[in-house]
Amino acid sequence: MVVAVHADFEAWVAAHEAALLRFGYLLTGNAQAAEEAVQAALTTAYVNWERISEADHPDRYVRRMIANAHISRWRRWDQRVTPVAEVRRAEAPDLAGTVAERDAIWHVCRALPPRQRAVVVLRFYEDLDHAEIAALLGIGESSVRSALHRALASMRTALSQEDAT
Template structure:
C-alpha cells in the first residue's frame, strides 16, 4: 500500500522527469501523441511498484526500461499505418529551416533501425547516458551496447549522407 510520502515522491518524480521522458518516448515512437501515451503507460507501471523501485532501482532506469519494453511491444502488435491519399503527401516539403528538416530526416532514419538498436541510440546519444547506464536500462552487456551503437550509427550515416549528383547528360555531338 503506497504511503503518503511515496505518493509525494512519485508526484515530484513525474514533475521533474516528464519533459525528458516525453522526449525519449517521442524518439522511440516518432509521434507526439503516441509518445505521451507511452510515458503514461510506463509511469503507470512505475507507480504500481514505486515503493519497491525506490528500495531497489533508480526510478529513471525502471521507467526508461518500461518505456523501451512497451514501445517494442506496441511495435510488435503493429498498429495500422496511415496511408497518404495523394502521392504529394509523401514528398518532403522544402523548409526554410534546414536544421528542422535535418532533425526530421534523422528521426525517420532512426525509425527504420531495429527497435533494440534504436533504443540504444536514443538512450546513448539523445539522452546522453553512458554505455554502462544504457546497458543497465536495457538489461544487456556494455559490449552489446557498443557494437549495436556502432552498427546503428553506420546505418544512419549511410542513410543521411547525401548522394553524389548524377553526371551531366551529354547530347549527341556535344563536345565533352
C-alpha cells in the first residue's frame, strides 16, 4: 500500500510541480523562498497523501499548504528583515579591468610556442603538477619545469612591454 501511495504522490507531483512553483513564486516574489515553501508543503503532503488525495481538489489543498508554509516562515521572528538606517555599498569590482587583463594574458599565451603554451595551460588552467604534465605530454619533468620557466619569463617580458606602451 505504501508503494502505491508513493507512486501516486510522485505522479501527482510530476504533473503539478511547475504550477506549484509558479504559485509559490507569485506568492513569495522570490524563487528561493518559493522553492522552500513548495518543498515544505510537499513534505507534509507526502506524509498525509492518503487523506489529501481523497479530497475533491488535492491541488487546492496543497496550494493552501504552500501559502501556510510561506506565512509560517514569514512570521518567524528570526527570518524577519530589519531595515537599517543606511546601506553601505561595497565598491564594485573593476570588471572591465579584469577582462582586459585576462585578455592580455591570453593574447601573450597564444603567442608562445606550442609546448610552452601547453605546459602553461596544463599547469595554471588545469592545475596539474609537473609529473602529471610530463606524463601527459610524454616529456621529462625537467623539460616541463624548463618550458614553464621559459614561458613565464617570456610572458612577463611581453606583458611588461604591453604595460609600457
